[in-house]
Amino acid sequence: MLTLLSMFYYICLRRRSRSGTRGEALTSRRAVESGQRAVLPVSVEVEQYAKEVLDFSSHYGSENSMSYTMWNLAGVPNVYPSSGDFTQTAVFRTYGTWWEQCASAPLPFRRTPKGFYSKDYIELGFEEPVYPTAVEVFETYYPGAIVQILACSHNPFTQNPPTDVRWEVLWSGEPTKVLTPQARQFSPKIKHIGFPTNLLRLEVNSSLLDYYTELDAVILRGVKERPMLALYKMPIIDISDLSDSEEELSDVGGPFRQGDGKHQRTGNGYFDKLPYELIQLILSHLTLPDLCRLAQSCKLLHQHCCDPLQYTQLSLQPYWARLSDASLGHLQSRCTLLQRLNLSWTGNRGALTLTGFSSFMKACGLSLVCLEMSCCHFLNEACLEVISQTCPGLQELNLSSCDRLHPQAFTHISKLTRLRRLVLYRTKIEQTAILSIVTFCIELRHLNLGSCVRIEDYDVVASMLATRCRSLCSLDLWRCRNLTDRGLTELVSGCRMLEELDLGWCPTLQSSTGCFQHLARSLPRLRKLFLTANRTVCDSDIEELAASCPCLRHLDILGTRSVSAASLKKLLQSCPQLVLLDVSFCSQIDMRVVQELSGLFPNVAIKKSFTQ
């Protein structure tokens, strides 16, 4: 018995000793680390790569892949210092002005402030919050697109709901045109801010670039403790600075509501002599914050500045960082004649709620024709229901990249039967919802279903479009998984008015079925055709396009091995309006051919990308 007991004791001892050594080792390591931390000066700079991509407005890649997607911006560089068109980088959906030249592009909003260039954005989370001292962006192909870098006070990795979310501009500039596609490390001089951040936002504008810009990685440098220098530094007073006009926009009309009775003097100098319309015309050139500031200057101008006719178009996108329920509430009374509203990028992290949004829409939705709501993650099913109830005359709706919107929500869109333009790029819309939309919204002219991964059978959607929406003018099916020649043939036979067709990265379309030739013959008005990365596009398709589509302006046939220089030349000769031709990664078309064709047809931008 004694031996048994002693043996158990022995076993226990061994186990304890083993765990003991492990534990000791761990604690000693911890001690070393903390010791280091204590010794290091507090102003030591931390350098970190992005941990996670949190949000973005568009990307070239597919939703369930990693090639050319925004998620590549997290982590260390994959490509830098090499230059070229590589799969491992983050690429946005568009570049240049090609997409804006199309009929499907929305009209620009009036009053967009001069300094607002941003077209796309990406938000990056970093491990540790720091006071930023530098931001470095590795741009590996056609650099120069970044126009703004912002930092957020909210830590995206905490469980707490965001409260008092502040955004500060670290750097902003104009879009630049860099002539060479060479890689570069972009590290602008940034402003010091008064809070630590681990959430950066890059905003880009690729409109001056010759091809897609590619970003490889982002470094955030910063210090843990607030740098002493920043305390003594005079704040730069900048009238266009976001934080300065913040109060004014949110307090819009505030003091004047009570103050109306006090001001009895009517002398407004010569302003009274000016015709009402003339003052209105002058005011129409002001930006929204300026208009709000002017409203506080005198009674007459207050009356002018609050005239609903000044607010038929309202773009709040440039003020996404500080738009809240309160600011919508203040604008509400002036916007009764609102026709076009741009709320893109706004309302995230709790800034807008269902209550604020629905009260605004109830007051101002009646005459609304156009509603832009790209990347509005506050949207939910109830919001879409509100839109469908309050905006009976809505003709344009953009919900692109609202990728957190529940599939059920899209069923409400079918109640907007006057719709002419609908953008559902990167949403979770499902088969039943899109079919019911197509059934009821028969006036649709422009439809974007790019990267809608939840649609099961694009052939069914295509044939429904062909029977219901005969006046369809542009259709974007970028990266649809399973459109076949059957669906395409029905589509082009039914929708004869089609001018723009994006069939990029639709791998199931086979040229051997003759679908592309049938397409060319059926659509004589075709102006834009994207057959990006369809490996089967061949010479006879190009020749049919040359013979049947004289109005062609944009053509993309990236990544086919079966198109020769001879057929391209024929195309260029018979399509005098052609301005964009992308022949990147077409193995029969080398740089020499491109140079020769560019020389012969100087009006055409012939694109030829490269990987090394």
Place this chain on the structure above:
Amino acid sequence: MLSVLSYGRLVARAVIGGLSQTDSRDYSLVTASCGFGKDFRRGILKKGMCYGDDACFIARHRSADVLGVADGVGGWRDYGVDPSQFSGTLMKTCERLVKEGRFVPSNPVGVLTTSYYELLQNKVPLLGSSTACIVILDRQSHRLHTANLGDSGFLVVRGGEVVHRSDEQQHYFNTPFQLSIAPPGAEGAVLSDSPDAADSTSFDVQLGDIILTATDGLFDNMPDYMILQELKKLKNTNYESIQQTARSIAEQAHVLAYDPNYMSPFAQFACDNGLNVRGGKPDDITVLLSIVAEYTD
């Protein structure tokens, strides 16, 4: 009393033995690579690791060590396509998936499937085909998860004996299963297997186990007993000695491949298939040699 004592000692040993069996230490793989291209070009080519048309990668993530080999099918050279582009891109993509943690250690076929899918997402119109073998060691569970498509393969050697190995997958003689992307119009004419057709196994490893992963260039020229003989020379688990052994195995296979009188396993197999062939099989050779060791940071 004496018998009780000795019995007790036995029990104690068993208990202690049991305790050390369920070891909570993490394992990892120490891996070295060596290889030869068919046309006598040796060493590292391009950016990734390529030996001739073969490609390989060694990558690690928080929870697992992963390695893989791929053998580009040489027949594509007749179509003006560089066969190493396909195998090289496949392996590079696998490596990226691992480094970014986009994989599940217990699902090596998933790594192949995702990687193959990514090849189709490349702007470059890739053509070609390749065999592939992926080996993943789950550090915590000490389990080796493998996926093999085609005639590349791996051996697990413990105490001088092969305790686990991959099965060769062939359609017919000298035509292994292969992942491929065919040119348009030729889809029916080109052999193409789904990555899901890969043979997947799981196996518990112990400290000191040797894992040899290689393309058919090795297995066609060196029978098991010769490989085991070379492996016997491996005495410790430091990187240099593994590298040396890997090199000597690759070199020996390379010499045998060009010996016209040597009856290689390939020639043997050809004879079994009614072909009168002698000598080695000149081919690209890629050898990844790994030892299961205790994990250190």
